Amino acid sequence: MLKVESITQIFGGLTALENVSFSVAPHSITGVIGPNGAGKTTLFNIVTGLYTQTEGKVYLGDKNISFFEPEVLARLGLVRTFQNVELFGQMSVLENVMVGLHTKSKSGIFSCAFKLPGQIKEEKRIKEKAYQWLEFTGLADSADVTACNLPFGKGRLLEISRAMAVEPQIILMDEPAAGLNSRETAGLAGLIRKIQELGVTIVLVEHDMELVMDVCESIIVLNLGKKLAHGTPREIQENKAVIAAYLGED
Amino acid sequence: MMIKEKRQIFIFLLFALVVLLVPIFLKGSYFLNVLVFIGINTLLAVALNLLLGYAGQISLGQAAFFGLGAYISGILTTRFPVDPWLALVVAAGCASVLAFVIGFPILKLKGHYLAMATLGFGIIVYIIFNETVDWTGGPSGLSGIPNLRLGPFVFDNDRNNYYLVWMMTLGVMLLSINLSQSRIGRALRAINDSEVAARVMGVNARMMKVQIFTVSAFVSAIAGSLYAHTITFISPASFGFNFSVELLTMVIIGGLGSIYGSFLGATILTMLPEFLRVFRDFDIVIYGLMLILITMFMPAGLIGGIEMSIKIIAEKIKGSAENNA
Secondary structure: OEEEEEEEEEEOOEEEEEEEEEEEOOOOEEEEEOOOOOOHHHHHHHHOOOOOOOEEEEEEOOEEOOOOOHHHHHHHOEEEEOOOOOOOOOOEHHHHHHHHOHHHOOOOHHHHHOOOHHHHHHHHHHHHHHHHHHHHHOOHHHOOOEHHHOOHHHHHHHHHHHHHHOOOOEEEEEOOOOOOOHHHHHHHHHHHHHHHHOOOEEEEEOOOHHHHHHHOOEEEEEEOOEEEEEEOHHHHHHOHHHHHHHHOOO | OHHHHHHHHHHHHHHHHHHHHHHHHOOOHHHHHHHHHHHHHHHHHHHHHHHHHHOOOOOOOHHHHHHHHHHHHHHHHHHOOOOHHHHHHHHHHHHHHHHHHHHHHHOOOOHHHHHHHHHHHHHHHHHHHHHOHHHHOHHHOEEOOOOOEEOOEEOOOHHHHHHHHHHHHHHHHHHHHHHHOOHHHHHHHHHHHOHHHHHHOOOOHHHHHHHHHHHHHHHHHHHHHHHHHHHOEEOHHHHOHHHHHHHHHHHHHHOOOOHHHHHHHHHHHHHHHHHHHHHHHHHHHHHHHHHHHHHHHOOOHHHHHHHHHHHHHHHHHHHHHHHHO
């Protein structure tokens, strides 16, 4: 599904990622873990087209997407969420999700300004569709709330609803559980599984080990920009190098 | 949602009705003349608001597109036997093409850099107006621009000009309101709130910014052409940096992202010079002061302030009604 081949990223004199390769199976849930500064978010930024890697390639299916812009990747069905929740704060919750349906609609400036019949129909369709995605994540009650007034946990859910509206093949979540309480995290685990049931491949960067061990079928461990291990949760828990990286060697 | 839409249509129709009825109650020609300029400035403010209020992209060179519209129209109709309506269309077309071409490199810039680049563009165009004396008449201006006409109907007096300008302004306002509540409007506001997130959602931010910049130039050039044909004389002084700042002030004072706010801002800034005459050249200081005060105390502009007051008063009335009951 997603294949990363020998990615190296150098910022000035700092090597953030060094020769990282892995692949993600279709319809799977993969976790990317590692101590702070391991290069997890950098890896996400490269895959989603926000950074240009120094070296290496990224494939989506058979397609080489190494230097694609984020807006092109969205059309190909690759989306992400952000560590610091990037909502459209001045817009309503429903409108946020409607932006997620941008690639699923096509009215241009002219037909929007003149409210041509096709545009009115399309507008109705995406409004209904957006509402369905809010029901999927359980946010339908907050549809008319301005996004910046949402509590943090709901903001995370909104980001996921918005990303799902793109109808992605693969969704990358950057620390979806950060800042959530334990009940919200449990809800998130359920939501992640529900997304997988729709046939979407999921990759998540996460520090919450309980969540990672719970939902992930496969885990990639990064440390200081290098891939340390790749395996099932059980293999990772027993991996000596991983334990050393997290707890320090003695 | 449906109620909100109906209310919006009602507000617009009410606004349009008032605008169309005003000349009937106005006896003096002077005030109609001021209203013509308010109309033109509203067009310009709405054009800038689409760019600044929705997409969040600043332009300090709006006066240049206004000037290009005026000069292209003026030159075509005085130096060549071109029909004024055709000149208006050509002027708007040329300004749009220019905006589209320079939009790609310029709109890659952000914040202060974008402000500087558009400022530079405005100054270059201003210098061209001043220096190409053979075409533009230079600093002494271009006179004898013919009026627009529709059959036997000539737009050569304040009443006719009022209807001409305001029909155009109302049209542009309605289209802008439609646009702001559509897929395109949402994409623009998304870019304003978080460009990165908008792009991840599949919004081609660069193209979208260039498109709205082009639309903004198109409307500004139409305003310029109307201006040239209604006052029949133009000179570079009307299209300088000061006027770009004035337009910016209109949009911010009125309210970013509000079409009626642009009308309010344009009205205030068009009337104000009459009252500020005593300050002479220091009027720009007053504009600056107004900008500072508004951004500090009413970040949503006057229209936001008014909406807020209505809400508070409505709640007070509701509260006292409940107390009485």
